[in-house]
Amino acid sequence: MLESDTSKLSKKELNIIQNYTEGLFKTVREPLLVLDRHKNVVGLNSNFKKKFKVNGEPEAGVSVFEFNNEQLDTPEFREILDDLQTEGNSISERNIQVALPQKGKRGFKVNASVLPLPDENSIILLSFKKLKNIRDLSQQEKVYNRLVENILSNAPAAICILRGPEHTFEVANEHYLKLIGHRDIIGKTVIEAIPEAESQGFIELLDHVYSTGEPYIGNETPLKLKVGEEQFKNSHLNFVYQPTRDKKGKIDGIFVHVVDVSEQVAARKNVEDSEARLRSVINTVPAIIWITDTDGQSVFLNKNWYSYTGQDNEDAKGMGWLNATHPDDRKMAEFAFLEGHNQRKSYSISFRLRNKQGGYRWVLDKASPKFDADGNYEGMIGTVMDVHEERLKENLVREKDHRLQGIVKEATVATAIYTGREMNIELANDAMIKLWGKDDSVIGTPLHKALPELDGQPFLDLLRNVLETGEIYWGKEDKVDLMIDGEMQTGYYNFTYKPLRDKNGEIYGILNMAIDVTESVTSKMLLKESEFHFRQMADLMPGMVSKTDGKGDDIYFNKNWLDFTGKGSEHLKEIGWVEYIHPEEKETFLKAWEDCLNTGCNLEMQLRLKNKEGKYIWHLSRCEAVKEDDGSVKMWIAANTEIDKIKEEEKRKEEFLKMISHELKTPVTSIKGYVQLLLSLLKKQQEAAEASKLPLQPSLERINHQVTRLTRLISEILDLSRIRENQLELQSEEFNLNELLAETIQDINYTNTQHKIALESKVQAHVVADRDRIGQVIINFVMNAIKYSPGSHEINVKITREDEDRVRVSVKDFGIGIGQENHKKIFKRFYRVGVKSEETYSGFGIGLYLANEIIERHNGEIQLNSELGEGSEFSFILNATQITS
Numbered sequence: 085m086l087e088s089d090t091s092k093l094s095k096k097e098l099n100i101i102q103n104y105t106e107g108l109f110k111t112v113r114e115p116l117l118v119l120d121r122h123k124n125v126v127g128l129n130s131n132f133k134k135k136f137k138v139n140g141e142p143e144a145g146v147s148v149f150e151f152n153n154e155q156l157d158t159p160e161f162r163e164i165l166d167d168l169q170t171e172g173n174s175i176s177e178r179n180i181q182v183a184l185p186q187k188g189k190r191g192f193k194v195n196a197s198v199l200p201l202p203d204e205n206s207i208i209l210l211s212f213k214k215l216k217n218i219r220d221l222s223q224q225e226k227v228y229n230r231l232v233e234n235i236l237s238n239a240p241a242a243i244c245i246l247r248g249p250e251h252t253f254e255v256a257n258e259h260y261l262k263l264i265g266h267r268d269i270i271g272k273t274v275i276e277a278i279p280e281a282e283s284q285g286f287i288e289l290l291d292h293v294y295s296t297g298e299p300y301i302g303n304e305t306p307l308k309l310k311v312g313e314e315q316f317k318n319s320h321l322n323f324v325y326q327p328t329r330d331k332k333g334k335i336d337g338i339f340v341h342v343v344d345v346s347e348q349v350a351a352r353k354n355v356e357d358s359e360a361r362l363r364s365v366i367n368t369v370p371a372i373i374w375i376t377d378t379d380g381q382s383v384f385l386n387k388n389w390y391s392y393t394g395q396d397n398e399d400a401k402g403m404g405w406l407n408a409t410h411p412d413d414r415k416m417a418e419f420a421f422l423e424g425h426n427q428r429k430s431y432s433i434s435f436r437l438r439n440k441q442g443g444y445r446w447v448l449d450k451a452s453p454k455f456d457a458d459g460n461y462e463g464m465i466g467t468v469m470d471v472h473e474e475r476l477k478e479n480l481v482r483e484k485d486h487r488l489q490g491i492v493k494e495a496t497v498a499t500a501i502y503t504g505r506e507m508n509i510e511l512a513n514d515a516m517i518k519l520w521g522k523d524d525s526v527i528g529t530p531l532h533k534a535l536p537e538l539d540g541q542p543f544l545d546l547l548r549n550v551l552e553t554g555e556i557y558w559g560k561e562d563k564v565d566l567m568i569d570g571e572m573q574t575g576y577y578n579f580t581y582k583p584l585r586d587k588n589g590e591i592y593g594i595l596n597m598a599i600d601v602t603e604s605v606t607s608k609m610l611l612k613e614s615e616f617h618f619r620q621m622a623d624l625m626p627g628m629v630s631k632t633d634g635k636g637d638d639i640y641f642n643k644n645w646l647d648f649t650g651k652g653s654e655h656l657k658e659i660g661w662v663e664y665i666h667p668e669e670k671e672t673f674l675k676a677w678e679d680c681l682n683t684g685c686n687l688e689m690q691l692r693l694k695n696k697e698g699k700y701i702w703h704l705s706r707c708e709a710v711k712e713d714d715g716s717v718k719m720w721i722a723a724n725t726e727i728d729k730i731k732e733e734e735k736r737k738e739e740f741l742k743m744i745s746h747e748l749k750t751p752v753t754s755i756k757g758y759v760q761l762l763l764s765l766l767k768k769q770q771e772a773a774e775a776s777k778l779p780l781q782p783s784l785e786r787i788n789h790q791v792t793r794l795t796r797l798i799s800e801i802l803d804l805s806r807i808r809e810n811q812l813e814l815q816s817e818e819f820n821l822n823e824l825l826a827e828t829i830q831d832i833n834y835t836n837t838q839h840k841i842a843l844e845s846k847v848q849a850h851v852v853a854d855r856d857r858i859g860q861v862i863i864n865f866v867m868n869a870i871k872y873s874p875g876s877h878e879i880n881v882k883i884t885r886e887d888e889d890r891v892r893v894s895v896k897d898f899g900i901g902i903g904q905e906n907h908k909k910i911f912k913r914f915y916r917v918g919v920k921s922e923e924t925y926s927g928f929g930i931g932l933y934l935a936n937e938i939i940e941r942h943n944g945e946i947q948l949n950s951e952l953g954e955g956s957e958f959s960f961i962l963n964a965t966q967i968t969s
């Protein structure tokens with residue numbers, strides 16, 4: 085129940101209410117009293133003052149019961165206020181008696197209503213009407229008046245009532261009059277009173293309401309009102325056209341209730357304008373911008389979103405924007421957004437967004453939470469940028485990585501990729517896994533776990549160093565111990581640790597490529613070993629051994645060389661061992677050596693080498709070429725064997741032989757002389773005194789033959805010594821070569837009857853030469869022809885012209901012949917072909933040596949034409965002083 089209590093309103097509340105009531109006072113003409121909810125007087129209008137004789141302004145907040153000399157403190161008035169609550173906040177047409185000063189008691193009709201205000205405030209409006217003589221009014225009029233008074237006086241809105249189909253203004257409250265600029269309207273039709281309303285469609289609306297009975301509600305409807313000559317005012321109105329009906333229910337007018345919302349509309353328009361401006365700015369940004377509300381629902385997307393995705397407003401609403409993401413990226417995009425939204429934190433994410441054409445492009449979505457001035461979360465705001473090209477480039481790098489992986493897999497070279505500090509085996513091809521002696525399971529594990537045997541070996545540290553410094557490591561024939569088939573095995577590898585960098589240049593891993601060179605390293609080691617053995621052997625050998633490379637530079641000397649020369653190996657390498665050869669042999673050696681270097685043939689010669697005491701010692705020097713598979717000379721091995729003692733022995737032997745020959749020659753010569761003397765005596769005797777019965781002559785002839793052989797042998801041995809000592813002197817004279825040949829053959833025929841020696845003289849030649857020595861050569865040729873052709877009887881001796889001033893003598897047999905390989909050798913001292921022939925054919929192997937020496941000293945030439953089993957033809961060529969045919 086309403087109590088007049090002592091509570092007062094705050095000043096602020098009071099102000100609000102007073103402001104409000106002021107509006108009312110201007111509108112309502114009836115005496116009007118306004119109370120607050122505590123029944124204190126808030127305000128009163130001038131009519132009230134006049135009617136109730138209020139002097140001056142009432143004291144603010146005075147209780148209504150105390151107000152104006154407790155005028156209203158009557159039981160009826162108190163009842164009205166009490167009943168206000170129970171009767172639905174409104175009391176109408178209650179009569180009260182009020183004592184007016186000087187006038188006494190007067191009757192008033194009271195209408196009261198409680199008007200709720202914002203912030204749970206309310207006011208009580210009380211209008212008073214002096215009681216008329218009620219009997220003068222019709223009942224309908226009474227009701228109508230009450231209603232109109234009530235509405236008009238209390239309503240804060242602009243109200244009017246239009247009558248009839250012409251819409252004639254019947255009543256209008258102050259608000260309404262103010263709205264239309266206080267025009268004189270009562271009794272006029274709307275068209276007459278407000279002609280500008282027609283063109284704005286209001287008459288049409290009124291006609292419609294009047295004719296159909298359907299009320300019309302206008303919402304923020306603009307109205308342009310004329311406020312002066314050519315002056316207009318724009319208003320926005322919320323209004324209701326409510327038809328009124330007469331007793332029979334027939335429409336007789338329209339109740340118009342208008343609220344001017346121009347200010348609100350203008351304010352909102354302002355906001356909308358600035359929002360529109362913002363939107364247009366946002367729309368011109370070359371990026372997609374989106375805003376969500378506090379529930380995470382999309383409330384704004386700038387036009388770039390729509391033009392990019394082809395979505396419309398409806399599509400994108402709420403979480404609809406997700407439909408434009410790539411199906412594979414949708415979950416991720418949604419998750420990122422919800423997480424950012426729920427935790428009110430910024431995020432950035434890249435996903436594929438479908439464009440209008442249906443293609444997908446990579447975008448970067450960056451979002452931040454939005455807060456108002458008080459820090460309340462308002463939703464998320466974000467931008468979406470097309471980063472397709474960048475992303476493709478990135479993918480390219482990844483793809484490159486992928487390609488790299490492909491290459492690694494395909495590579496025949498053992499290859500692996502490690503990543504991170506732990507050296508995770510990211511990839512290893514079959515070759516590498518085989519090299520490790522492991523299986524596929526090592527992929528994905530850290531290297532030190534996959535190959536625990538590396539612990540204690542330098543490789544993990546090397547890898548870490550590559551990761552830190554970015555410097556490539558090249559391993560050359562590095563020794564690696566690996567556990568293969570349950571056994572520690574040592575191998576040697578050439579390998580690289582190469583840093584791998586991402587697109588920003590950061591090292592993210594290492595590429596390891598390895599080649600197993602165990603075989604070559606071990607064979608090199610074996611080679612070194614065998615080289616060592618060779619040196620050891622060479623040092624142990626009695627001779628002096630040296631090695632020379634293919635170009636002829638000395639590269640090795642054994643210990644004996646060092647001992648012999650008293651010099652170090654470096655010194656010998658520098659000057660070369662040739663420097664130690666005696667000047668007499670040096671030139672011959674160098675010539676032969678050069679020939680060797682050019683042709684790759686071997687060399688053998690006797691020469692003297694100077695020892696550390698400066699003494700020359702005879703050596704047999706042999707240089708043998710060691711060749712590569714292609715035939716080129718890899719190196720030469722030279723062995724010098726000391727033959728000084730042998731030489732000396734030989735010398736002594738020769739001296740002995742010389743002496744023997746000399747000693748033998750005298751008695752043999754005298755024996756021969758006597759035998760010949762006896763033979764000639766015997767011949768004469770036979771002619772004179774019959775032949776003796778004794779076989780004296782054949783015996784003597786045999787003796788003579790043997791002595792001739794012996795004499796020749798002794799001469800030859802003597803000649804040998806002479807040649808060695810360079811004492812073989814020639815007694816040159818001019819003689820007829822044909823005659824010498826005929827004589828010699830005749831002599832031989834004398835003792836050899838088995839063979840038929842034919843002499844064919846194509847030319848007659850005179851030569852200047854030692855007749856005996858040339859004879860000796862002819863004898864040697866013919867005797868050999870006889871000796872080595874036991875199966876044939878024919879020997880052809882020929883003298884022919886070689887060229888203009890040279891003559892050739894040749895002796896041809898049809899005997900055993902000589903193999904090509906021996907053609908040169910048979911001219912050497914004591915050389916005889918084959919052991920068997922030595923048994924079959926007597927001889928010492930010095931005849932041809934002497935023959936060669938003799939012819940060479942005559943500046944002639946010996947030639948041999950022979951094949952094994954095909955007979956031989958020996959010939960010599962001499963300069964002739966005269967050749968005639």
Ligand code: ADP
Binds near residue numbers: 864870915
């Ligand atoms: P000898 O005949 O005393 O052995 P030579 O110096 O005269 O010594 O000959 C050297 C070698 O040459 C002989 O041992 C022989 O093997 C070979 N020889 C020489 N002449 C002939 C020939 N006419 N037919 C075959 N072999 C020959």
